[in-house]
Amino acid sequence: xxxxxxxxxxxxxxxxxxxxxxxxxxxxxxxxxxxxxxxxxxxxxxxxxxxxxxxxxxxxxxxxxxxxxxxxxxxxxxxxxxxxxxxxxxxxxxxxxxxxxxxxxxxxxxxxxxxxxxxxxxxxxxxxxxxxxxxxxxxxxxxxxxxxxxx
Amino acid sequence: xxxxxxxxxxxxxxxxxxxxxxxxxxxxxxxxxxxxxxxxxxxxxxxxxxxxxxxxxxxxxxxxxxxxxxxxxxxxxxxxxxxxxxxxxxxxxxxxxxxxxxxxxxxxxxxxxxxxxxxxxxxxxxxxxxxxxxxxxxxxxxxxxxxxxxxxxxxxxxxxxxxxxxxxxxxxxxxxxxxxxxxxxxxxxxxxxxxxxxx
Numbered sequence: 001x002x003x004x005x006x007x008x009x010x011x012x013x014x015x016x017x018x019x020x021x022x023x024x025x026x027x028x029x030x031x032x033x034x035x036x037x038x039x040x041x042x043x044x045x046x047x048x049x050x051x052x053x054x055x056x057x058x059x060x061x062x063x064x065x066x067x068x069x070x071x072x073x074x075x076x077x078x079x080x081x082x083x084x085x086x087x088x089x090x091x092x093x094x095x096x097x098x099x100x101x102x103x104x105x106x107x108x109x110x111x112x113x114x115x116x117x118x119x120x121x122x123x124x125x126x127x128x129x130x131x132x133x134x135x136x137x138x139x140x141x142x143x144x145x146x147x148x149x150x151x
Numbered sequence: 152x153x154x155x156x157x158x159x160x161x162x163x164x165x166x167x168x169x170x171x172x173x174x175x176x177x178x179x180x181x182x183x184x185x186x187x188x189x190x191x192x193x194x195x196x197x198x199x200x201x202x203x204x205x206x207x208x209x210x211x212x213x214x215x216x217x218x219x220x221x222x223x224x225x226x227x228x229x230x231x232x233x234x235x236x237x238x239x240x241x242x243x244x245x246x247x248x249x250x251x252x253x254x255x256x257x258x259x260x261x262x263x264x265x266x267x268x269x270x271x272x273x274x275x276x277x278x279x280x281x282x283x284x285x286x287x288x289x290x291x292x293x294x295x296x297x298x299x300x301x302x303x304x305x306x307x308x309x310x311x312x313x314x315x316x317x318x319x320x321x322x323x324x325x326x327x328x329x330x331x332x333x334x335x336x337x338x339x340x341x342x343x344x345x346x347x348x349x350x
Contacts, residue, residue, distance in 0.1 A: 055305040072307055076217060082335035084343050085328075091342035099310060124345040 052132070059133045062146045068101075069133035079125055086126045087119065191246065200230040203256060209267050213332045220330075233289045233330065234278075241288075272334035279323055287322035294322065 035044035058071040077085040087103070088094060095102035107123040108116050165172060193199060201207040211230075214220050219228045236242050261267040261274075282289070296316060301309045315325060327333065336343045 055307055057306075072305070078332070082337075082344065083328075083333045083340075084345070085333070087343035088333075088336075088340065091340075093340065093342035099307075099314075118341065119345050121345050 050134075053134050056133065060146075061150055062144070064147060064150060067129035070130050071133055074127070074132050079127070084119075084124060084126070090126075091119070191242075194246070194249075195231045195235055197229040197231070205256070205261050205267065206230075209261075209264065210331045214330050217330050228293070228330075232292065236285070236288060237292055241285075268335075271332075272338065275327075275331075275334045279327060282323040283321060290322040290326075 038044050052073045052075045055072045059069050061068060074086075079085060089098035089100040090103050092102050094100070103119065103123075107119050110116055110120050111122055167175075201211045219233075221227070235245055255261065259266075261270050299312065301313065304312065311325065
């Protein structure tokens, strides 16, 4: 037991020695973290708080399998084990009264394709796929074009 | 003064002048009425409501995340604004009802988060029922239908308000769970919960 602890200590100290000497040798390599070049004790780039966008007309899908965007605010809408705020309007039982779009039939099939009598657990967390729409700039410049059939 | 002479004094007509009796009665009335209303108002503050951990740890915490507590302009509602009627007679009725809440405070009916959660649906339905029966009177203390400018409302709000309110629906019919967490909807609306959890 004692021997193994001693061996561990020796290993640790040698590795520490090696790493410090390597660090000194490779001093010319600059590594930037994702938070930018700001000092560790100063705040990184200021986070701009995004505003919730009010109701708008829906933006069309850009590709066939795209989950439709949400054309309204979802601030404060909760989804948990006990209730799903979205479904209080978008479920098949509620959509007519609320005038909302009903969730599609695909939400009723389980992972093995089995038909279920209520929304499938894997389709329960709406905002995993559906997000409120915003006129956000693309993060990366690209030449994406919608397919012809849904243009 | 022993009891016998006290009773005798009380039974015999007062020797004071009518004027001083009236003044004394008036002053006593002011003190009593003022004291009564002061005590009543003291029970009508948010500090009083969240003096109990049942309110402070459950509904108040949920409430703090909602628009009635935190918003752009900082105008906010406190517990009694929504839960205690403003008109005097209804306010008294509600205050008398509150004795039932004192009983359950003493019994510890909802003194743990688990017990509270167990009762949440029942408690929520009580509030929904009473708001429905008063045509959402407490909502309308601030939200005056006459003063609503549909042109300023969101697309969805205009559609729902013009359809719902015209057909005699009231605020609480749609605006449930806006200031506190909704109860589990297994029984109320199974279509808004996944699977058959809870059954």
